[in-house]
Amino acid sequence: RAVGYKYHAEAQVLARFEAFSRTEFPGLDTLTEASVQAWITTARRRGVKPATLQGLVAPVRELARWLGRRGEPAYLLPRAALPRPARYVPHIYTDAELAALFAQTDRCHYCAEAPLRHLVMPVLFRTIYACGLRCSEARLLRVTDIDIDTATDQAGRSAASCSSARCAWCSRGCRG
Numbered sequence: 001r002a003v004g005y006k007y008h009a010e011a012q013v014l015a016r017f018e019a020f021s022r023t024e025f026p027g028l029d030t031l032t033e034a035s036v037q038a039w040i041t042t043a044r045r046r047g048v049k050p051a052t053l054q055g056l057v058a059p060v061r062e063l064a065r066w067l068g069r070r071g072e073p074a075y076l077l078p079r080a081a082l083p084r085p086a087r088y089v090p091h092i093y094t095d096a097e098l099a100a101l102f103a104q105t106d107r108c109h110y111c112a113e114a115p116l117r118h119l120v121m122p123v124l125f126r127t128i129y130a131c132g133l134r135c136s137e138a139r140l141l142r143v144t145d146i147d148i149d150t151a152t153d154q155a156g157r158s159a160a161s162c163s164s165a166r167c168a169w170c171s172r173g174c175r176g
Contacts, residue, residue, distance in 0.1 A: 010059040017060055031064050031074040040082070050085035057082060101125065 017039055021028055025035050036057075043056050057077060067074035093101070105125045108118040128138045 009055070010062075013056055013059045014063060017056075017063075030072060031060065031067065031076075033075045036060060036064075036075055036077050040077075050083060053082060054085055098129070 020039060020042065021035050024038055025032070028035060039060065040053065040057060043053050048056065061077050061079075064074040064076040068076060102122070102125065105122045108121045110118050124138055127133060127141070128135060131138075133141075
């Protein structure tokens, strides 16, 4: 935090680890090999992915290192104790796949349960593609997040220019 990083997720992991330890190891006041291994085993039983498991263990390792620097006894899980998660290999869509995706979103029809879906879906998918947004980022966008005059969002990311290949997928009505 001192250098500007936010550690909200890590704090939540540590709070969950503390609750787990209090339940499974009452009266324990430090990290032991048994408590750390039980934390890992429980996560594996829940079927978490290797990258998620790393995210659950890393804050506990850092807590052990912090305790160790203060002279407190704490079990430090060795770095190589968990396998490294496989690197994500992104799928690069072909022009045909993109055409099929956008054609399908354009076929969204009116539905009384979601009366704006047929208007939102084509724009949502094109925005995700053209601006490189994550699904959650696009879903959480508000009108006030976008500067229409400069075609940028509040983070300063620019929508693809109309001369780019990405803009080829915009509907004619959207391209100035």
